[in-house]
Amino acid sequence: MTLVPLPRLMVEPLVRNALLEDLGLAGDITSAAVIPEDHRSTVVMAARQPGVIAGLDAAELAFQLVDPAIVLTRHLNDGAAAKPGEVIATIEGSSRGILTGERTALNFLGHLSGIATVTAGIVAAIAGTKASVACTRKTTPGLRILEKYAVRAGGGVNHRFALSDAVLIKDNHVAIAGGVAEAIRRAKAGAGHMVKIEVEVDTLKQLREVMEVGVDAVLLDNMTPDELREAVGLVAGRAITEASGRVTPQTAGAIAASGVDLISVGWLTHSAPTLDIGLDWKSNHGD
Missing domain, CATH: 3.90.1170.20 (Quinolinate phosphoribosyl transferase, N-terminal domain)
Incomplete structure (x- = not known):
């Protein structure tokens, strides 16, 4: 790139x-x-x-x-x-x-x-896999554009720059909406046709529920490599798969080998x- x-x-x-x-x-x-x-x-x-x-x-x-x-x-x-x-x-x-x-x-x-x-x-740790490394919004206030540019300079890709870039439904959104299916329904009704929708899931059970409704991407949070591999199989190419949580240079290879499309890492910007x-x-x- x-x-x-x-x-x-x-x-x-x-x-x-x-x-x-x-x-x-x-x-x-x-x-x-x-x-x-x-x-x-x-x-x-x-x-x-x-x-x-x-x-x-x-x-x-x-x-x-x-x-x-x-x-x-x-x-x-x-x-x-x-x-x-x-x-x-x-x-x-x-x-x-x-x-x-x-x-x-x-x-x-x-x-x-x-x-x-x-x-x-x-x-370098995930070389040879299809996964890309993405940063998050965990950036220094006021320096986001520069820090995300630095991620690209290191060979990574950028996640959302701002809340307005895309819909990302997390656990608190689901709790307030009264369930993941209802949260997705509201997102689809309220977002424009150019806006992608991603949902965070913690378990394979949640993932199955999400895939029944359909979204553009799923954030697989704090799953083991075996769980990630099963999750990729459940998604079966119907959405972008993003792994997040407990990512280090030592664990990144196994996470990427599960077949996920993206690995998002907050500490790239907040703790480098x-x-x-x-x-x-x-x-x-x-x-």
């Missing part, structure tokens, strides 16, 4: 807000006091550990919004694997501007690369460790 960059219009407000948060009410008082205004430098962003890169557009914007004259040259692109010590990008320009944008740029790049890296690990990326000085230009 081709990784399509996010439009600048979507990314810039997020980066701008992050910079404003960091600048506070007086700006970068340290750089302004210590670094001459006309001083220029060349620095590199380099990986401290192996991982998959994501977030270079956000990192570049962090520097350019501080000073449009700063130039970032990429040596790797989003979706590429980086080795420890490998240079990801070179940045040239105002020393003050580089120092002011440094932390915001590294925050975005490290966080998003961490998500891409753990996603790539699950993708940051990839360690540093900014290293290479040379100064000016006094």
